[in-house]
Amino acid sequence: MSAVQVPPGASPPSTAAARRHRLPVGELVVVVVLAGLGVFALVEAHTIAVPTSSNAVGPRAFPYAVGAVLVLSAVGLLVALLRGERGEVEGGEDVDTSGGADWAAVGKLTAAFAALVVLVEPLGWPIAASLMFGGAAWALGARPWWRALLVAVVLNTAVHVVFTRVLGVYLPAGPLEGVVGLG
Amino acid sequence: MGDLTGLLEGFSTALQPMYLLYALIGVLLGTAVGVLPGIGPAMTVALLLPLTYTLDATAAFIMFAGIYYGGMYGGSTTSILLNTPGESASIVTALEGNKMAKAGRGAAALATAAIGSFVAGTIATVALSLVAPTVARVAVQLGPADYVALAVLAFFTVAAMLGASPARGIASLALGLFIAVIGTDSLTGQQRFTLGLPTLADGIDVVIVAVGFFAVGEALHVASRLRRGPIPLVPISGKGMTRDDWKRSWKPWLRGTAIGFPIGTIPAGGADLGTFLSYATERKLSKRKEEFGHGAIEGVAGPEAANNASAAGVLVPLLTLGLPTSATAAIMLAAFQSYGIQPGPNLFAAEGELIWALIASLYIGNVLLLVLNLPLVGVWVKVLQLPRPYLYAGILTFAALGTYAVGASTEDLVLLFVLGGIGWAMRSYGFPIAPAIVGLILGPIAEEQMRRTLAISQGDPTALVTSPFAAVVYVLVVLALVGSQWLKRRQARLDAVVFAQAQRDEERLVPTGGTSAEGPSRKDHDSRGAR
Numbered sequence: 224m225s226a227v228q229v230p231p232g233a234s235p236p237s238t239a240a241a242r243r244h245r246l247p248v249g250e251l252v253v254v255v256v257l258a259g260l261g262v263f264a265l266v267e268a269h270t271i272a273v274p275t276s277s278n279a280v281g282p283r284a285f286p287y288a289v290g291a292v293l294v295l296s297a298v299g300l301l302v303a304l305l306r307g308e309r310g311e312v313e314g315g316e317d318v319d320t321s322g323g324a325d326w327a328a329v330g331k332l333t334a335a336f337a338a339l340v341v342l343v344e345p346l347g348w349p350i351a352a353s354l355m356f357g358g359a360a361w362a363l364g365a366r367p368w369w370r371a372l373l374v375a376v377v378l379n380t381a382v383h384v385v386f387t388r389v390l391g392v393y394l395p396a397g398p399l400e401g402v403v404g405l406g
Numbered sequence: 407m408g409d410l411t412g413l414l415e416g417f418s419t420a421l422q423p424m425y426l427l428y429a430l431i432g433v434l435l436g437t438a439v440g441v442l443p444g445i446g447p448a449m450t451v452a453l454l455l456p457l458t459y460t461l462d463a464t465a466a467f468i469m470f471a472g473i474y475y476g477g478m479y480g481g482s483t484t485s486i487l488l489n490t491p492g493e494s495a496s497i498v499t500a501l502e503g504n505k506m507a508k509a510g511r512g513a514a515a516l517a518t519a520a521i522g523s524f525v526a527g528t529i530a531t532v533a534l535s536l537v538a539p540t541v542a543r544v545a546v547q548l549g550p551a552d553y554v555a556l557a558v559l560a561f562f563t564v565a566a567m568l569g570a571s572p573a574r575g576i577a578s579l580a581l582g583l584f585i586a587v588i589g590t591d592s593l594t595g596q597q598r599f600t601l602g603l604p605t606l607a608d609g610i611d612v613v614i615v616a617v618g619f620f621a622v623g624e625a626l627h628v629a630s631r632l633r634r635g636p637i638p639l640v641p642i643s644g645k646g647m648t649r650d651d652w653k654r655s656w657k658p659w660l661r662g663t664a665i666g667f668p669i670g671t672i673p674a675g676g677a678d679l680g681t682f683l684s685y686a687t688e689r690k691l692s693k694r695k696e697e698f699g700h701g702a703i704e705g706v707a708g709p710e711a712a713n714n715a716s717a718a719g720v721l722v723p724l725l726t727l728g729l730p731t732s733a734t735a736a737i738m739l740a741a742f743q744s745y746g747i748q749p750g751p752n753l754f755a756a757e758g759e760l761i762w763a764l765i766a767s768l769y770i771g772n773v774l775l776l777v778l779n780l781p782l783v784g785v786w787v788k789v790l791q792l793p794r795p796y797l798y799a800g801i802l803t804f805a806a807l808g809t810y811a812v813g814a815s816t817e818d819l820v821l822l823f824v825l826g827g828i829g830w831a832m833r834s835y836g837f838p839i840a841p842a843i844v845g846l847i848l849g850p851i852a853e854e855q856m857r858r859t860l861a862i863s864q865g866d867p868t869a870l871v872t873s874p875f876a877a878v879v880y881v882l883v884v885l886a887l888v889g890s891q892w893l894k895r896r897q898a899r900l901d902a903v904v905f906a907q908a909q910r911d912e913e914r915l916v917p918t919g920g921t922s923a924e925g926p927s928r929k930d931h932d933s934r935g936a937r
């Protein structure tokens with residue numbers, strides 16, 4: 224390539240090559256998981272009860288086929304991997320593919336989502352979803368935290384009203400039950 | 407009922423003020439969400455699905471038509487105005503518009519995209535109205551074995567066309583098929599892969615899988631590799647299309663339509679192939695080949711038209727055969743099923759009123775998009791500037807909302823996040839998402855038809871291939887597999903050429919020292935010599 228200058232943010236050409244030589248642990252894990260899923264499908268398919276009334280092809284055939292395809296694709300991927308082929312990170316408008324994954328951000332996002340799962344029934348949608356949105360936005364770099372929370376509260380209150388009042392979808396209101404417009 | 411009468415009745419339904427309002431809301435929401443970076447048409451449709459849960463079927467599908475076309479349209483605004491220098495060569499077709507915007511012709515690029523979308527969308531919708539009822543009449547004669555063959559064709563083309571290698575596409579497809587098997591077997595009532603969990607006994611709701619893979623997966627993917635710093639937006643400049651622009655655009659629009667619509671109707675993995683073929687055609691036919699990669703208006707007009715025409719084309723197999731050929735179509739099929747409607751050859755007879763209203767609202771949606779989008783471009787620019795932390799937190803919120811709205815179950819939320827994690831892993835290692843979605847939706851249909859075939863033939867597997875139609879389709883499968891690899895190599899080669907050209911162009915435009923127009927370019931040569 225005739226890149227004269229490496230623009231800021233782009234990976235220098237050497238990293239791609241360096242990645243290629245390193246053992247692709249992540250991808251090996253993917254292959255193992257895929258193969259494991261296939262074996263699981265094959266074994267589980269064997270335990271599916273077949274009613275005597277079922278004709279020619281019962282409920283097992285398709286699961287067997289799916290298991291076989293999973294195992295075969297895992298083998299195919301392993302062969303490709305050993306031949307030096309590497310999967311490329313999917314690009315996108317907001318994605319910086321040069322660095323590695325930021326696990327801390329993903330961890331915080333997971334925590335925010337877990338909070339929603341735990342809190343949505345006791346505290347209701349407006350509060351639980353606001354905490355999730357605020358937490359997720361903060362984890363992704365929204366500052367100051369109170370502005371993220373403010374946006375979250377306004378958005379989720381509006382969402383709650385529109386979905387429960389206008390669209391007739393059920394969402395729990397939690398302690399806000401009885402507050403005009405919400406519950 | 408004649409087709410024309412049907413269409414006219416469809417218009418009389420869709421033009422009722424209430425339904426017109428739903429079409430308008432659909433178009434606006436679809437475009438707004440489609441404009442958001444990182445959100446493709448499939449995710450737009452999946453995320454907005456919950457809005458239609460409580461509407462009656464006609465209103466829901468009129469809104470859906472708007473969301474579908476709006477989502478398709480929104481993407482082009484993003485690629486023209488958002489300057490994210492490509493790591494991914496696959497955005498090359500989007501690159502021309504971006505280059506035009508940078509060269510001060512953003513308004514012309516937006517206009518040729520909008521008008522091209524309108525022209526292509528309208529012609530393709532006319533074609534859809536003509537072709538679909540005819541295909542449905544022929545398709546009535548297809549037997550279960552023929553459907554198995556069609557499903558196999560869709561599986562293999564989608565898996566082979568998308569993704570870096572066929573193995574990755576097939577792995578993704580198999581994952582979708584696996585998820586589809588989870589639950590209770592519809593024919594015998596036996597539980598499969600449920601691990602005894604009651605949540606899994608009914609199977610996993612398609613909406614949860616789609617939203618998990620697309621929305622949560624994308625949010626996690628971006629969160630893990632967020633591009634920091636200001637949003638690199640290109641300001642809109644220029645005066646719209648000149649007479650010369652019109653002259654250079656109208657032929658690519660028509661050619662794009664002619665390429666896009668047929669490509670949409672065949673299982674070829676959605677709009678990507680049509681877009682690429684149109685781009686390659688325009689580049690070949692152009693007398694100013696050197697402009698390609700630097701902002702050639704033909705390179706915006708043609709692919710944009712092809713993209714929209716194939717969006718209409720995709721509806722032909724979807725409505726007449728119940729065969730989704732792209733992820734977006736698969737999610738639309740799920741939406742139909744949630745209303746208890748099974749698309750297929752009998753659809754025009756059984757649900758004629760609804761389908762013609764849907765088709766009529768496609769025409770209306772196209773007009774609305776043309777009328778609204780150019781004046782509203784300022785709003786879309788604002789949408790593009792949405793701070794990214796809020797954008798992705800919002801995607802996560804709406805994903806959770808849509809899932810919770812399906813069944814008010816927190817177990818579904820956990821499932822959603824787990825599926826999102828899988829979607830993230832797939833994106834991190836270059837697995838395409840679309841084959842999984844197509845497998846998920848088409849898997850159960852394929853299985854049922856296969857078992858029906860074998861039940862009729864009393865277990866004789868040759869029944870799967872002895873129908874002449876099925877035999878022809880299996881030959882096509884082989885051709886498609888070979889052809890798709892050839893096409894992908896060609897696409898990669900063209901992408902590389904254009905991309906390199908654009909890169910060189912970039913270096914010339916961004917002055918290293920920044921004196922005169924001549925200075926940087928000479929410097930450029932010097933330093934290249936030094937390397």
